[in-house]
Amino acid sequence: MQTHRRKKVEIVVEAAFVRPVLDWLKEMGATGYTLIPKVSGDGHHGERAAGDISRVFDNVLIIAIVREEVAYRILEDSLKVLANATGIVYLSDVEVARAGHF
Amino acid sequence: MQTHRRKKVEIVVEAAFVRPVLDWLKEMGATGYTLIPKVSGDGHHGERAAGDISRVFDNVLIIAIVREEVAYRILEDSLKVLANATGIVYLSDVEVARAGHF
Amino acid sequence: MQTHRRKKVEIVVEAAFVRPVLDWLKEMGATGYTLIPKVSGDGHHGERAAGDISRVFDNVLIIAIVREEVAYRILEDSLKVLANATGIVYLSDVEVARAGHF
Numbered sequence: 001m002q003t004h005r006r007k008k009v010e011i012v013v014e015a016a017f018v019r020p021v022l023d024w025l026k027e028m029g030a031t032g033y034t035l036i037p038k039v040s041g042d043g044h045h046g047e048r049a050a051g052d053i054s055r056v057f058d059n060v061l062i063i064a065i066v067r068e069e070v071a072y073r074i075l076e077d078s079l080k081v082l083a084n085a086t087g088i089v090y091l092s093d094v095e096v097a098r099a100g101h102f
Numbered sequence: 103m104q105t106h107r108r109k110k111v112e113i114v115v116e117a118a119f120v121r122p123v124l125d126w127l128k129e130m131g132a133t134g135y136t137l138i139p140k141v142s143g144d145g146h147h148g149e150r151a152a153g154d155i156s157r158v159f160d161n162v163l164i165i166a167i168v169r170e171e172v173a174y175r176i177l178e179d180s181l182k183v184l185a186n187a188t189g190i191v192y193l194s195d196v197e198v199a200r201a202g203h204f
Numbered sequence: 205m206q207t208h209r210r211k212k213v214e215i216v217v218e219a220a221f222v223r224p225v226l227d228w229l230k231e232m233g234a235t236g237y238t239l240i241p242k243v244s245g246d247g248h249h250g251e252r253a254a255g256d257i258s259r260v261f262d263n264v265l266i267i268a269i270v271r272e273e274v275a276y277r278i279l280e281d282s283l284k285v286l287a288n289a290t291g292i293v294y295l296s297d298v299e300v301a302r303a304g305h306f
Contacts, residue, residue: 001178008194010298012238022144032145032190034114034163036138036240042226043236043305061238065192075301076205088236088305090269090298092212094112094192097177101145101190103280110296124246134247134292136216136265138240167294196214196294199279203247203292 003095006102007071008063011078012041013087015058022062024081029070031102036061043088065094065102105197108204109173110165113180114143115189117160124164126183131172133204138163145190167196167204207299210306211275212267215282216245217291219262226266228285233274235306240265247292269298269306 009030013021018035025033039059066074071091078089096102111132115123117139127135141161168176173193180191198204213234217225222239229237243263270278275295282293300306 001174003174003177003193006192008192032143034141034143034161034190036141036163039238039240041236041238059238061240065190072205072207075207075299079301088238088269088300090210090212090300091207092194092296092298094194095177096190096192097181103276105276105279105295108294110294134245136243136245136263136292138243138265167292194296196296197279198292198294199283 001097003097004099005068006065006094006096007068008065008092008094009071009074009089010092011062011087011089012039012059013062013082013085015060017085017087018060018062021087024077025062025064025074028074028077030064030066030074032064034063036063043086065096067102103199105199106201107170108167108196108198109170110167110194110196111173111176111191112194113164113189113191114141114161115164115184115187117162119187119189120162120164126179127164127166127176130176130179132166132168132176134166136165138165167198169204205301207301208303209272210269210298210300211272212269212296212298213275213278213293214296215266215291215293216243216263217266217286217289219264221289221291222264222266225291228281229266229268229278232278232281234268234270234278236268238267240267269300271306
């Protein structure tokens with residue numbers, strides 16, 4: 001079958017940043033997203049566990065399937081936009097059936 | 103080390119469709135799955151948030167690691183099977199250590 | 205833009221094994237992780253549903269972005285380390301903006 005190549009953008013960020021990050025993704029050209037709440041993690045900024053007393057330590061995983069040029073624009077802009085957030089961003093290749101949806 | 107290439111199928115769908123989607127995946131040849139409940143999203147069919155009053159707005163993310171031919175069969179069939187669900191489906195490449203498990 | 209190729213390691217394992225698995229990942233060379241709690245699944249070891257009476261049936265999805273050599277070391281070692289756990293492990297390619305973070 002014919003498939004269409006897209007990029008999957010994955011962003012792990014503190015729950016407090018969800019709304020600005022979603023607005024920013026839309027502005028960058030993402031037409032949709034999936035959000036997984038209450039993930040925890042550890043990395044550059046100390047361990048963060050879902051269920052900590054302070055809700056600010058909750059992280060979310062945001063997934064967006066976008067065209068390649070949108071993905072790289074997001075990745076590049078993230079260096080500036082997420083500079084003060086404890087987020088990570090990575091891209092990967094995916095295939096979809098309906099080009100018009102993404 | 104020797105690894106084996108498989109496809110990862112990811113499906114975001116309303117929680118109400120979980121059982122039929124899992125049955126359909128099995129029928130298509132998937133031998134296992136991982137299900138992440140209570141994800142939210144936005145895309146072609148309006149914003150859906152985990153925690154909305156109506157549980158029908160809850161989405162799930164279903165992940166299945168399958169052989170390539172199974173993945174494309176699922177993707178192609180999804181155009182028909184998920185035509186009335188507000189779901190999205192995408193494929194990507196993964197490597198596994200044990201061929202017999204997938 | 206210039207990006208850096210890394211491997212994404214994904215591990216689905218019973219919640220009871222989270223701490224040893226995270227310790228093992230660190231020992232293998234992973235410098236961070238993201239953990240999605242309360243996922244359910246079905247595969248080689250019988251159906252496991254989030255919300256079952258016994259919490260031991262809860263699974264988690266652990267994601268780590270690492271260098272290629274670390275990814276293959278984890279995959280190979282997993283055959284031994286996860287031999288008695290009902291876990292699955294798979295690798296995929298990702299691109300990141302900041303090499304130093306992973």
